[in-house]
Amino acid sequence: MQLQQLIQQRRSVKQFEPNYRLSTAEVTQLLDDAIHAPTSFNLQHWRFVRISDPAMRKEIRAxxxxxxxxxxxxxxxxxxxxxxxxxxxPERYWASADTEKRGILLGMIDEFYRGREWIQRDEAIRSGAFAAQNMMLSAKSLGLDSCPMIGFNQEAVAKLINLPADHVIVMMVAVGKAAGDAWPRGGQLPLSELVFENQFSALALV
Incomplete structure (x- = not known):
């Protein structure tokens, strides 16, 4: 499937076949594709908690x-x-760089993040979101469907997964074989309402 098809055919599916199972190779593919997403300074903020325990799934559903x-x-x-x-x-993110480049990058990382807690959090969430999109497109390429989710009690889920205090939940992603069609698209706003030329005062000619 071509990339444009993957992007346009990826939908947020709510109904999945409960008895369908992914192979180990498919799960590995999803995760490997996810970690090839872009990330600021190659910091790779993302972490993935795979919920395989049926009892925990029920607790999260609740x-x-x-x-x-x-x-x-x-x-x-x-x-x-x-x-x-x-x-x-942070040196481990640039282990393959030569000593000079690694030193420059480590200095830049420290200067960019230190004392800027909002940037630390924003960039971590951005990186996690990039990884989630990669995972969902990967799923579609495997003939699977997915559903990104933010509709849950984050504090309760954080407790269930024993989330470290210096980590944040970005979202959950469900993956499997669709048991029904996604809802019809609600309708995309036209590009003429979304794209601006240089400033918000000037609409792009799209």
Whole structure:
């Protein structure tokens, strides 16, 4: 399937075949594609909690508005981000760079993040979101469907997965074989309402 098809055919599916199982190779492919997403300074903030315990799935569903995809999807990933990745042995992110370049980059990382807690959190979430999109497109390329989710009690899920204090939950992603069609698209706004030329005062000629 071509990339444009993957992008346009990816939908947020709510109904999954509960008895369908992904192979180990497919799960590995999803995760490997996810970690090839772009990330600021190569910090790779993302972490993936694969929820494989049926009992935990039920507990999460109970704090996620009883959404059936939590328990019925073949796979459920809680995508989280390490907010302090920038100061946690940052040299390992540039282990392949030569000494001079590594020194420059480490200095830039420290200057960019230190004391800027909002940037630390924002960049961690951005990185996790990029990884989630990669995962969902990867799923579509494998003939699977997915559903990104933010409709859940984050504090309750954080407790269930034993989330470290310096990590944040980005979203959950359910993956599996669709048991029904996604809802019809609500309609895309025209590009003429969304694209601006240089400033908000000038609409692009699209």
């Amino acid at each position: 704090v996620a508005w009883d959404q059936v995809q939590v328990t019925d999807a073949s796979e459920l990933f809680v995508i989280v981000a390490d907010v302090k990745a920038w100061e946690r042995e």
